[in-house]
Amino acid sequence: MILVNGAAADTVAANDRGLAYGDGVFRTLTVRGARLRCWGRHYRKLERDCAALAIPCPSEQLLRREVEAAAQGQPECVAKIIVTRGIGARGYATPRPALPTRIVMTSAMPVHPPEFATTGVCVHLCATRLAVQPRLAGIKHLNRLENVLARAEWQDAGTAEGLMLDPENNVIGGTMSNLFIVEAGALVTPELSRCGVAGVTRERVLEAAPVHGISCRVETVSLERALQAEEILFVNSVIGVWPVRKLARREWTRMPHAAHVRQWLEHEAN
């Protein structure tokens, strides 16, 4: 089901700036047992991302109601929220005031082989790099051609995710996920001030780790360093945690931290 500005619809205005320029932001979250998972975190992230682009963010109550309405009758589904700067005349100048467009759509929960979460996934090392753009780094905005090009690099169903690097051979994340490496029993996640998307699940792991007695740091992580890690974990709101089984020349068979992180995320109340 799709709601556009609160009304059931399957189209948006052809002159919406989300289409013209990718001038907007989005979120993907899950509905489980008819409950929105981590709603507060998702809304706060949406609010921060809108603020970074000077897009007025719709109210939490309004969006929550719309997500719940769109998910009606689908107790287990994925909800996607897009907020754009709204319609605008031709040209880059932003309409003042901007009247943002809200698009809320639900889709079936994807079914992945259960072993992705337990014995891990094969990962493609993407040739497409993430450009360095501090002004947009961290934001989940609608300019996602780099992710599209990276995802188009492999077709085989046996490869579950692609690893993306910055131009200096630092690992940044998956095409659709954030990542953590494990070193000496501690978690390390790439610094995202120059490129990448800082997702809600990454934030949850960063907060949960110290509570469970595991050190967790944000650092620049080179590809070479990642390939020497004890484990690599991809995380996002839909997949949860996928440990890496195979990446480039390296294979992993033990992944105890993946199980811990999955437990933290599943047991966390909100």
Add this chain to the structure above:
Amino acid sequence: MILVNGAAADTVAANDRGLAYGDGVFRTLTVRGARLRCWGRHYRKLERDCAALAIPCPSEQLLRREVEAAAQGQPECVAKIIVTRGIGARGYATPRPALPTRIVMTSAMPVHPPEFATTGVCVHLCATRLAVQPRLAGIKHLNRLENVLARAEWQDAGTAEGLMLDPENNVIGGTMSNLFIVEAGALVTPELSRCGVAGVTRERVLEAAPVHGISCRVETVSLERALQAEEILFVNSVIGVWPVRKLARREWTRMPHAAHVRQWLEHEAN
């Protein structure tokens, strides 16, 4: 008027990848005296840009007919063509085969003060930089948040364009235009293999200059070098040529090459 896939419409599918990811390309051209200007060049550029993103490009005949239909009754207008990868399920993986979406829309020819073309324009030096992304450089794709952010840096109507730099302080172009500098009577335009959009008017000037006995080169151009140029010219299909009157600490009063380039573009047949 707006045509979506050939039919009069003012909306597009809410799950179009153009909206979800900026997964598409576009062109802006003028209609003058009920004739499409430089159609062949615009179509060939659209075709190259589609190919660069592996989007099947609609046929020249089909698109030309749709632009002409959209411009019916508006002998002087601006036509915009958007081609996206079409609708798709959630996720970055590209639909195979992709059924591209065609959006053709017309708008009134903008009215700019005539002195913009003769005595020149004031230009804002943008703080927003263009990220280095060789994989997307040159393509007029729908990921244009950098241009949106750069254009939002000024509001005064007296400033007509913004100059954008790459991270190494090289000039790349205007927020909506390409640029040429004049040095020792020769034209130089920035190299666009790392960022920027390689527009049709830039291509026309590159071809016309030698025919008119003016040397024209593509080079890396630093901001310092541009500020020492004899002239700076912004060009695109809608504005034609705007010489720069004021940029940062520099002012220009003589701009003879701007007049020449304007003549070449106006007199060129197609």
